[in-house]
């Protein structure tokens with residue numbers, strides 16, 4: 001079964017709705033670089049995590065570059081996964097890996113609109129999962145862009161990398177079926193594509209996203 005991470009969760013009610021619709025990983029954004037209403041305090045993120053059934057995985061999604069700070073927040077919320085920003089120095093990643101060996105590390109691979117990789121994967125030493133995502137070079141937005149990219153790149157990465165790959169970037173209920181069919185990833189991630197006009201999670205979009213992601 002394909003794994004589904006929902007990012008941009010802002011409250012515990014939305015988190016539980018997503019879980020009830022079949023999402024199995026909840027992404028909690030703490031520690032930002034660019035402005036986004038999806039970022040939470042660590043206290044709010046912990047409140048959401050503690051409200052969820054114990055078998056639901058949570059991910060700390062962060063832009064912080066200080067390994068000690070990331071370790072402190074990940075321990076405090078007690079997440080299962082840590083999604084690390086691609087600019088993080090590998091020595092900081094090593095620190096996190098050594099301090100929290102049981103927490104899985106998701107490593108970002110940013111892809112531009114033409115499908116070019118913007119990171120040197122060969123320098124990533126500590127990886128449990130790769131995570132492809134779009135970038136908006138105009139706004140310097142490194143996530144939650146709602147922008148798609150050329151999926152040929154994702155497909156190639158899924159086929160050639162030695163660790164499981166999550167794909168993300170502009171996925172939505174209408175395109176996730178084809179994306180999964182074409183790339184055959186370990187998991188998919190979505191934020192904007194399941195957002196309502198109020199910025200919160202849209203139940204119908206979430207239901208359709210989960211259904212279509214697992215229809216293959």
Ligand SMILES: O=C(O)c1ccccc1NCC(=O)[C@H](O)[C@H](O)COP(=O)(O)O
Nearest residue numbers: 007038143144145146169170190191192
């Ligand atoms: O989701 C955000 O608002 C966000 C903001 C800043 C950095 C990362 C962010 N999200 C990381 C994610 O895992 C998103 O779900 C991923 O970028 C896909 O977003 P979207 O293209 O909107 O589905």
